[in-house]
Amino acid sequence: xxxxxxxxxSGSVLSPRTRPCCFIHKYPSQYRPQPFNILLRFQSSAAxxxxxxxxxxxxxxxxxxAHYTLLPSxxxxxxxxxxxxxxxxxxxxxxxxxxxxxLARCLVDPSADTNPNFNNASLSILxxxxxxxxxxxxxxxxYPRLPTEVTFAAMSAYxxxxxxxxxxxxxxxxxxAAPGGEVDPGVLxxxxxxxxxxxxxxxxxxxxxxxxxxEDPSTRPNPEQQRRGWSRGATSKTVYDDDFGDExxxxxxxxxxxxxxxxxxxxxxxxxxxxxEVASAGFxxxxxxxxxxxxxxxxxxNFFKAHILSRHLDVSKLFEFxxxxxxxxxxxAREGFESPVARILSETGRKSRHxxxxxxxxxxxxKLGEGSGGSLDEARIRAAIGALKxxxxxxxxxxxxxxEATEGKPWEPVxxxxxxxxx
Amino acid sequence: xxxxxxxxxxxxxxxxxxxxxxxxRLDFHYCDKWGSSKGMNTFLRSPLMASFAKAHPQIxxxxxxxxxTHPIVRxxxxxxxxxxxxxxxxxxxxxxxxxxxxxxxxGEKVTRVRGGRVVGSLNEGVRGLWDPFHGVKKGRLDEILGxxxxxxxxx
Numbered sequence: 186x187x188x189x190x191x192x193x194x195s196g197s198v199l200s201p202r203t204r205p206c207c208f209i210h211k212y213p214s215q216y217r218p219q220p221f222n223i224l225l226r227f228q229s230s231a232a233x234x235x236x237x238x239x240x241x242x243x244x245x246x247x248x249x250x251a252h253y254t255l256l257p258s259x260x261x262x263x264x265x266x267x268x269x270x271x272x273x274x275x276x277x278x279x280x281x282x283x284x285x286x287x288l289a290r291c292l293v294d295p296s297a298d299t300n301p302n303f304n305n306a307s308l309s310i311l312x313x314x315x316x317x318x319x320x321x322x323x324x325x326x327x328y329p330r331l332p333t334e335v336t337f338a339a340m341s342a343y344x345x346x347x348x349x350x351x352x353x354x355x356x357x358x359x360x361x362a363a364p365g366g367e368v369d370p371g372v373l374x375x376x377x378x379x380x381x382x383x384x385x386x387x388x389x390x391x392x393x394x395x396x397x398x399x400e401d402p403s404t405r406p407n408p409e410q411q412r413r414g415w416s417r418g419a420t421s422k423t424v425y426d427d428d429f430g431d432e433x434x435x436x437x438x439x440x441x442x443x444x445x446x447x448x449x450x451x452x453x454x455x456x457x458x459x460x461x462e463v464a465s466a467g468f469x470x471x472x473x474x475x476x477x478x479x480x481x482x483x484x485x486x487n488f489f490k491a492h493i494l495s496r497h498l499d500v501s502k503l504f505e506f507x508x509x510x511x512x513x514x515x516x517x518a519r520e521g522f523e524s525p526v527a528r529i530l531s532e533t534g535r536k537s538r539h540x541x542x543x544x545x546x547x548x549x550x551x552k553l554g555e556g557s558g559g560s561l562d563e564a565r566i567r568a569a570i571g572a573l574k575x576x577x578x579x580x581x582x583x584x585x586x587x588x589e590a591t592e593g594k595p596w597e598p599v600x601x602x603x604x605x606x607x608x
Numbered sequence: 609x610x611x612x613x614x615x616x617x618x619x620x621x622x623x624x625x626x627x628x629x630x631x632x633r634l635d636f637h638y639c640d641k642w643g644s645s646k647g648m649n650t651f652l653r654s655p656l657m658a659s660f661a662k663a664h665p666q667i668x669x670x671x672x673x674x675x676x677t678h679p680i681v682r683x684x685x686x687x688x689x690x691x692x693x694x695x696x697x698x699x700x701x702x703x704x705x706x707x708x709x710x711x712x713x714x715g716e717k718v719t720r721v722r723g724g725r726v727v728g729s730l731n732e733g734v735r736g737l738w739d740p741f742h743g744v745k746k747g748r749l750d751e752i753l754g755x756x757x758x759x760x761x762x763x
Contacts, residue, residue, distance in 0.1 A: 345615075356686075
């Protein structure tokens with residue numbers, strides 16, 4: 186694998202950003218109170234020296250602090266004077282090569298500032314892919330026989346948006362009540378979605394009682410199949426869906442590429458901000474992307490290991506079996522073992538109120554699993570589950586992941602399993 | 609579908625990977641007139657305060673007057689709670705001790721942990737729980753397997 190030239194790729198992040206000087210006309214809805222005053226000021230007589238409010242053409246600080254309210258998000262120059270921001274930088278032990286301005290940009294959600302030069306959308310896409318790559322290689326190399334559905338669940342447990350929202354909370358990141366240029370750059374800036382029980386424009390009705398808009402447009406190639414009740418199989422999830430097996434929603438980037446989609450979607454539903462979970466996940470992903478761009482691959486991987494992979498997850502608790510005995514016999518047939526037989530190992534109190542049976546599942550003379558339960562069936566099923574988990578949770582002793590392949594030692598191929606049984 | 613999965617989240621183990629200091633903000637309140645603030649005012653001007661702030665960049669430090677009251681130090685924590693210590697009539701070294709106490713706290717209510725040496729862990733014990741029904745005698749297993757010979761090998 187060849188190393189990438191970061192600087193060539195990350196021009197928009199590492200170079201100074203400028204806001205177009207016509208930005209007020211571009212975002213009329215967000216600057217409504219202030220332009221009115223500006224117009225008055227332009228119309229006043231020339232006896233007073235004309236003091237036009239210079240529109241912030243680039244990152245320079247507006248002369249009057251009141252003009253911060255013109256901006257949808259804090260200007261990058263204010264990042265250096267924010268105590269919260271530098272405390273966050275120190276708390277996460279971020280590499281010194283990651284400047285405070287970039288950290289501040291990670292905290293601006295696209296729902297707060299739609300300008301892609303100032304929000305974290307691009308960093309967040311990069312961070313999403315990096316997190317997905319590092320997490321998936323860690324899971325797949327550590328548990329090569331894990332079924333697809335369980336792999337999706339483990340992915341979502343490590344870097345799904347719910348987990349990343351918890352990570353943001355545990356980092357001590359606060360959320361701004363409303364985004365704006367005057368807000369401290371050290372808080373997460375996003376426009377929050379209305380609560381379901383908030384009243385609509387002061388009327389008595391609540392948002393959740395409004396008539397439901399048409400279903401979200403699917404990003405799958407054949408969305409009408411779902412409406413007909415076709416199931417989404419695990420195989421199609423690996424092809425069409427995201428890292429967690431969930432359907433992909435359209436993002437701001439899709440809209441930027443194909444603006445006609447936005448109109449189409451806007452007709453379906455009026456977008457009212459994002460949930461805190463989405464904004465928090467975007468922040469963590471953007472930070473991952475920013476660390477990668479500024480400090481390189483090694484630092485990004487260390488950041489991932491320190492904050493995401495070090496979290497605790499018991500993969501054996503993610504399984505949910507429907508018919509474990511059937512699965513086990515299929516598995517034994519596929520792998521060429523003798524067909525499994527359940528035998529009672531010991532029992533007590535068969536005629537009593539609380540009998541206990543200990544049952545083992547044997548393939549020939551090899552014991553595959555053992556389970557105990559209050560009835561023979563329960564014990565047999567537990568034994569089959571134990572045997573299946575013993576197979577699926579196989580983990581090699583020494584785990585090396587492909588992203589370490591570039592570092593000196595020659596790469597040895599890891600085990601690739603045939604996959605779970607199909608019934 | 610043979611296996612489906614349950615969606616959960618992973619749980620944080622602070623200090624296993626990264627360590628996040630739980631105290632995120634310290635407020636120092638002082639009074640210019642009252643004698644109980646004498647130690648506090650000395651502390652704020654002394655190099656103790658500067659070196660503490662320099663050594664802990666992850667804590668935001670706010671210093672503000674609070675006239676006609678005793679001086680306090682207030683710590684704010686990541687879990688949303690606050691801890692306040694009144695430092696009236698204390699010397700600057702004593703105040704530093706209180707500040708370090710606030711820094712090292714995690715913001716939870718102070719509760720007594722009973723049971724002697726208590727170690728909490730999220731991992732299962734490698735030996736498993738003791739169970740009276742397991743550990744089949746060798747002869748019994750032979751009997752179960754019909755004299756095929758014993759092999760307790762997992763897959």
